[in-house]
Amino acid sequence: MIEAGFFYLFGGMAILSALGVIISGNTMYSVMWLILCFFNASGLFFLLGAEFLGIILILIYVGAVMVLFMFVIMMLEVNKTAKREGWLQYLPVGGMIALILFIELVAAATSGIFTTDKMAMMSHYGGEVNNTVEIGKVLYTELLLGFEIAAIILLVALVGSIVLTLRERQDAKYQNISEQVKARKEDRLRKVSM
């Protein structure tokens, strides 16, 4: 009963904060609403007994991704007056995407795959199942190929973004740090007998 209460608390807060992201006029506040949304989603994972996923969600999305979001927004000149312009123009596309996602969700929920008897909750096995260990075992044995492919895709994206944005400026003067570190007293200092 109280579990359901916590579920509705986290779920309701997640929806409210997601609404806050799009309604809020200040971009900085939007980012903070999104952070709150992630926290509530992680609360839902905790309720399911998936503490590894819950912590990883906070660690990666709140601790790293949103920091970069905020970093970019801080550097932008945010124009508060022009915030609502042209939202009707994007409504058809956005509405289509929302509709497709909604249909997919309903289809998945009613398909009978995600039922409680097929996906028993970890926490109901009692203390002996450690889901960090279980996720590790599955990820590095059965799902090894997919895991590695995902890792390679991320690496390629990483290298690609660096290659696209790296600009070697010819006119700038860079220090060669290994040269600086290598410098010894004898190179710079000369004793002259007077």
Added chain:
Amino acid sequence: MSSVYDFIGGLVGFGLLEGTIQVLIWALEILAIAVPVALTVAYTTYAERRVIGWIQVRQGCNRVGPYGLLQPLADGLKLFMKETIIPARANKFLFVAAPVMALTPAMLAFAVVPFGETSLFGFWDEPHVMAIANLNVGILYIMAISSLAIYGILMAGWASNSKYALIGAIRATSQMISYEIAMGFSIVCVLILAGSLGLSDIVHAQDGGILHWYFIPLFPMFIVYFISGAAETNRSPFDLPEGEAELVAGFFVEYSGMWFAIFALAEYAAMILIALMTSILFLGGWHPPFEFLSFIPGTVWLLLKTSMLIFVFIWFRATFPRYRYDQVMRLGWKVFLPWTLAWIAVIGLATYAEQIHENLSFISDVIGFYQPWR
């Protein structure tokens, strides 16, 4: 990990009286950690001023009370009495919320730190771990919570509406993100050896004297973790975000009075946490270095190791000049990151050496056969 369920069950399962008692016990547990942490933070500032004073052949603060011991209280009183000034064009809500968001994660992280083991003078049959919550993903929790501290700094920098504060916040962010990676990888090495994400399991894995502590097989990682910790908490010589020479005071330049003090408290709490984590991960936690010294309680050992590391942090501050910013970034990305990656490979190979010939043949089903956590 069933502490969430314990919590919920605790609210439901007990009657009103037992429920109240349970909540009181939790409150006492939290106070028993939070109050000493706050006091330690206050007296770390005192220790820092005295130690740096001695290193620089000065006296340090020795006027208020015997040996200047009341100096932190006097400082606190002074800061409480001061007026908090909010800049006219600052974002008032975020400006006031930022110090709170900086201090909260710093204190929250102490919830999972195991301070030792006790059987309460034979009251319990088996020793219990002294932590508010003994999570089995404790180390991930610490990393997740301490990565939240950046929001306080970012918001302080942005909400102040000042270019120095903004640049300070940007520096702090890039520095913390860079060094978090090196810290994460050095922790991975510990996890490979310990086979668990739980802090108490990691300490148990280092049982049996100084030769079993992880700073011996993981010596480079020990150094990387500690230095990254200094960079992560914006300690000197990595205190670029608050470098007074070029940024006045960095991200908290517009803050005054107690709001300013809260940032300092958060920084010192984070420093104590890094020292505690280094002793837990690499220096055997609450285990004594030699068996014959085990009559001294484990908590004393843990706090001794932590104090030693805090002293090293202070020593750093008195010894090294501040880094240049591009060199801070270079150290994080070009030195520590490859170093940690290489050491993960070394430790991984060393740990699984017996199984290598089996693990290399993917056809056989022996992958995952070797389970150090069992």
